[in-house]
Amino acid sequence: xxxxxxxxxxxxxxKLTTTNPDIxxxxxxxxxxxxxxxxxxxxxxxxxxxxxxxxxxxxRPALGRGENYGGVLTRTKAEFIRSDGSSLIGHYIIKxxxxxxEFARKAMEPxxxxxxxxxxxxxxxxxxxxxxxxIRDEEQIFAETMAVDYHRSAxxxxxxxxxxxxMPDRLVGLDLKLARxxxxxxAKMHATSAVLNERxxxxxxxxxxxxxxxxxxxxxxxxxxxxQAASTRVAQWPGYEQYAEKLEALVPVYMELxxxxxxxxxxxxxxxxxxxxxxxxxxxxxxxxxxxEDVIIIDFQYAAWGSPAIxxxxxxxxxxxxxxxxxxxxxxxxxxxEIFSSTLRKLRYKAHIPSLHNFHLELKKKSFYAMHTSFSxxxxxxxxxxxxxxxxxxxxxxxxxxxxxxxxxxNPVAQKILRELLxxxxxxxxxxxxx
Amino acid sequence: xxxxxxxxxxxxxxxxxxxxDEDDFHPAPQWLTVSYVESILRRVKQDSExxxxxxxxxxxxxxxxxxxxIMTRIKVDYVRGGANQPETEFFIVKTTYxxxxxxxxxxxxxxxxxxxxxxxxxxxxxxxxxxxxTQQSEKLFAKTxxxxxxxxxxxxxxxxxxxxxxxxxxxxxxxEHAKxxxxxxAKMHAAAAVFNERQPGLLAKLDHGIFNxxxxxxxxxxxSLFGVAAQFAGQCPELGSVYEEKLKxxxxxxxxxxxxxxxxxxxxxxxxxxxxxxxxxIMLRNKTDQNELDMLLIDFQFSAWASPAVDLxxxxxxxxxxxxRNKHLDALIQxxxxxxxxxxxxxxxxxxxxxxxxxxxxxxxxxxxxxTATLTCQAIMxxxxxxxxxxxxxxxxxxxxxxxxxxxxxxxxxxENVKRWLPDFERRGLLDVFx
Numbered sequence: 001x002x003x004x005x006x007x008x009x010x011x012x013x014x015k016l017t018t019t020n021p022d023i024x025x026x027x028x029x030x031x032x033x034x035x036x037x038x039x040x041x042x043x044x045x046x047x048x049x050x051x052x053x054x055x056x057x058x059x060r061p062a063l064g065r066g067e068n069y070g071g072v073l074t075r076t077k078a079e080f081i082r083s084d085g086s087s088l089i090g091h092y093i094i095k096x097x098x099x100x101x102e103f104a105r106k107a108m109e110p111x112x113x114x115x116x117x118x119x120x121x122x123x124x125x126x127x128x129x130x131x132x133x134x135i136r137d138e139e140q141i142f143a144e145t146m147a148v149d150y151h152r153s154a155x156x157x158x159x160x161x162x163x164x165x166x167m168p169d170r171l172v173g174l175d176l177k178l179a180r181x182x183x184x185x186x187a188k189m190h191a192t193s194a195v196l197n198e199r200x201x202x203x204x205x206x207x208x209x210x211x212x213x214x215x216x217x218x219x220x221x222x223x224x225x226x227x228q229a230a231s232t233r234v235a236q237w238p239g240y241e242q243y244a245e246k247l248e249a250l251v252p253v254y255m256e257l258x259x260x261x262x263x264x265x266x267x268x269x270x271x272x273x274x275x276x277x278x279x280x281x282x283x284x285x286x287x288x289x290x291x292x293e294d295v296i297i298i299d300f301q302y303a304a305w306g307s308p309a310i311x312x313x314x315x316x317x318x319x320x321x322x323x324x325x326x327x328x329x330x331x332x333x334x335x336x337x338e339i340f341s342s343t344l345r346k347l348r349y350k351a352h353i354p355s356l357h358n359f360h361l362e363l364k365k366k367s368f369y370a371m372h373t374s375f376s377x378x379x380x381x382x383x384x385x386x387x388x389x390x391x392x393x394x395x396x397x398x399x400x401x402x403x404x405x406x407x408x409x410x411n412p413v414a415q416k417i418l419r420e421l422l423x424x425x426x427x428x429x430x431x432x433x434x435x
Numbered sequence: 436x437x438x439x440x441x442x443x444x445x446x447x448x449x450x451x452x453x454x455x456d457e458d459d460f461h462p463a464p465q466w467l468t469v470s471y472v473e474s475i476l477r478r479v480k481q482d483s484e485x486x487x488x489x490x491x492x493x494x495x496x497x498x499x500x501x502x503x504x505i506m507t508r509i510k511v512d513y514v515r516g517g518a519n520q521p522e523t524e525f526f527i528v529k530t531t532y533x534x535x536x537x538x539x540x541x542x543x544x545x546x547x548x549x550x551x552x553x554x555x556x557x558x559x560x561x562x563x564x565x566x567x568x569t570q571q572s573e574k575l576f577a578k579t580x581x582x583x584x585x586x587x588x589x590x591x592x593x594x595x596x597x598x599x600x601x602x603x604x605x606x607x608x609x610x611e612h613a614k615x616x617x618x619x620x621a622k623m624h625a626a627a628a629v630f631n632e633r634q635p636g637l638l639a640k641l642d643h644g645i646f647n648x649x650x651x652x653x654x655x656x657x658x659s660l661f662g663v664a665a666q667f668a669g670q671c672p673e674l675g676s677v678y679e680e681k682l683k684x685x686x687x688x689x690x691x692x693x694x695x696x697x698x699x700x701x702x703x704x705x706x707x708x709x710x711x712x713x714x715x716x717i718m719l720r721n722k723t724d725q726n727e728l729d730m731l732l733i734d735f736q737f738s739a740w741a742s743p744a745v746d747l748x749x750x751x752x753x754x755x756x757x758x759x760r761n762k763h764l765d766a767l768i769q770x771x772x773x774x775x776x777x778x779x780x781x782x783x784x785x786x787x788x789x790x791x792x793x794x795x796x797x798x799x800x801x802x803x804x805x806x807t808a809t810l811t812c813q814a815i816m817x818x819x820x821x822x823x824x825x826x827x828x829x830x831x832x833x834x835x836x837x838x839x840x841x842x843x844x845x846x847x848x849x850x851e852n853v854k855r856w857l858p859d860f861e862r863r864g865l866l867d868v869f870x
Contacts, residue, residue, distance in 0.1 A: 330859075330862040330863060331862055333862075334862050334863075334864070337864075355864055355867060355869035355870075356863065356864025356867055356869075357802075357863055357864035357865055357867065357869070358864075358869075359864070360799070360863050360864060361796070361799055361800060364795075364796055364799055365796060423766075424765070426769070427765035427766050427768070427769045428765065428791070428792065428795050429769070429772075429790060429791030429792035429793075429794070429795055430792065432790060432791055432792065434790050435790055435791075435792040435793075
């Protein structure tokens with residue numbers, strides 16, 4: 001599938017020039033090859049217009065510290081003139097890899113996140129869209145891709161913020177309405193991926209490098225460091241000493257238990273997003289009412305073939321407001337499953353679709369991931385001490401990294417989750433080294 | 436189930452402990468003579484010179500019922516061979532009285548009396564012996580004196596003499612009592628699993644639990660109570676028509692889905708279940724200055740080789756105070772598991788000892804038992820309308836029976852409990868007919 005085929009699906013054409021051309025032609029913190037001429041070439045391809053010319057360019061880092069550990073995002077605004085004389089402003093997100101940071105590049109190499117994301121945007125997502133159109137479902141799940149550059153590990157997307165999509169506040173968490181919007185998209189994405197895999201005879205099964213996988217343990221310093229920091233914090237609470245000990249005792253088996261979540265088991269499997277939390281979801285709020293109307297899912301670096309539990313437990317244990325995190329997960333799974341199973345049926349999925357109860361049983365086998373997300377991931381995502389919130393702090397084991405992780409557990413929100421859920425998970429045997 | 440009948444009789448006829456005429460009671464069995472008892476005692480005490488000085492027989496079951504366990508209390512004064520001092524022991528003689536062929540046929544189909552005889556004769560004493568070898572050995576059952584297959588009679592120690600009484604079925608157990616029950620149960624389950632290793636296949640022959648693959652004679656009771664529950668749900672503002680529809684549809688699958696919980700699975704932990712574990716089948720000795728709180732399990736007519744899910748959900752759905760069931764169930768299961776695993780290890784069980792996680796997953800698979808026990812067994816056990824409370828009322832599809840069963844759902848405690856738990860079951864897909 002070529003870039004132009006992708007582009008033909010785009011429905012957001014940049015608006016005509018308005019006021020105030022904020023002319024500042026420098027990119028900040030972006031890779032050196034990301035020049036005006038590079039973007040101009042991409043736009044020329046996009047519009048099939050070799051005479052297109054950029055007149056102004058403005059680039060800045062798209063996200064602040066603590067918002068993204070997966071690469072460099074550059075937000076660009078480009079003013080350009082086409083050969084028919086029309087003047088346009090386009091807004092784009094350009095996503096590139098960790099070129100300059102040797103440590104990050106080496107650590108992430110085995111996860112192959114950029115190639116994975118590119119192949120998904122180029123090949124997979126368009127096919128998932130096509131499946132939805134097959135059953136006359138016009139819903140948009142993903143951001144539209146403008147260009148995919150394998151050579152430079154770069155992706156160019158339409159900047160959805162122009163259409164009014166914003167990132168929800170990661171510190172607050174989603175309410176039920178938003179959660180349902182996300183789960184509806186997720187259900188359709190999962191269902192179409194299961195069908196696609198069936199029709200293409202296992203083509204999605206090679207995506208086997210999720211956050212836990214059987215090829216690399218490079219994330220171990222992050223996960224184990226977080227659990228140890230959790231244990232240190234919990235040990236200070238009277239009456240919680242036994243939990244601190246159990247957390248510490250999990251460390252030698254933790255990576256193996258995580259890998260079992262990602263091992264492909266009998267039952268229904270899908271292409272999981274792999275990192276589905278508030279920062280990978282864009283929301284469109286209604287201008288007058290302020291009510292959320294739509295969501296788009298982004299960022300497929302960690303996509304992996306496996307149980308829907310990978311996304312469901314990760315999302316439900318990281319991205320919700322406290323009350324829903326604690327008490328509403330089953331209802332939300334039920335909501336997801338109705339859409340998931342009915343989409344499968346509409347697409348004439350051939351393999352067995354489990355009953356809701358049997359689906360619950362399949363998910364429950366992966367409950368370790370709910371504990372992992374609540375205790376190791378959630379505190380990272382809700383962290384408010386952002387001065388040192390970067391990739392090195394996550395992935396290293398030096399004093400700076402330890403301090404950063406301890407800081408995550410100073411957060412009262414993280415502490416509340418621990419206090420509420422330690423007993424719950426313990427009663428289910430999820431804190432036992434022998435599970 | 437028979438104890439239920441007995442309770443109804445007690446309520447109708449007042450205290451059966453001596454404030455009535457001898458004529459109000461069923462006569463004691465005619466074969467229960469001094470020489471009969473003497474020959475048993477001589478065998479059991481291994482003393483052919485033993486002689487009975489006095490045998491006091493007191494009938495304990497009131498007349499006027501069609502079907503009940505007939506309990507006869509006997510007080511035996513005897514002297515051992517060559518001794519001067521007389522000794523006294525008290526026993527209960529349990530026989531059945533079958534006046535109503537309709538009901539006696541039903542119970543015959545369940546092998547109820549044979550099962551109980553085999554339990555008291557061949558199994559419970561062996562389990563007790565196994566457990567005597569453990570460090571924290573404790574008594575689980577009344578000690579068997581003699582089982583008479585010809586007369587369908589079981590003679591065991593009279594627990595009332597040691598101050599054992601029945602608990603209050605209308606209130607339910609608090610946390611302390613619940614834990615003690617599960618401790619006893621876990622030890623019984625562990626001992627049975629070990630016994631099964633030493634005598635393979637013997638316990639698996641017990642396969643006539645309340646739900647089994649040989650007879651569905653109780654089905655009118657279970658199916659019609661689901662219908663009553665459906666009607667109640669439909670009229671209940673917190674529940675409504677979705678529940679009514681689901682429960683109506685579920686009526687014809689109740690027996691099959693519950694029987695599946697009883698089917699032993701090769702990859703799971705199976706054991707000898709009590710089969711009818713609710714408050715009225717547990718004798719309590721209250722804590723005093725001289726002794727700790729203690730409990731003994733009685734009434735083994737429906738014991739069957741199956742998953743522990745049978746006992747755990749039956750008990751927790753019928754015999755706990757609401758607060759205990761709603762807040763502490765997971766912790767109770769964790770406690771049960773600890774005692775089970777510790778006892779299995781102490782007894783050198785050769786099979787796989789399930790981890791807590793594995794047990795939790797296994798129980799989740801058998802969760803339909805909780806649905807049945809909550810909607811039907813609980814209704815029977817909380818019932819206070821005793822006018823038509825007999826087996827005809829439970830089983831027959833006549834006006835009297837239909838009114839009786841409908842009236843059960845006027846019980847406020849039952850209603851609160853059903854309202855609390857039906858949404859939980861619904862979310863997990865347990866109310867869906869899927870095959």
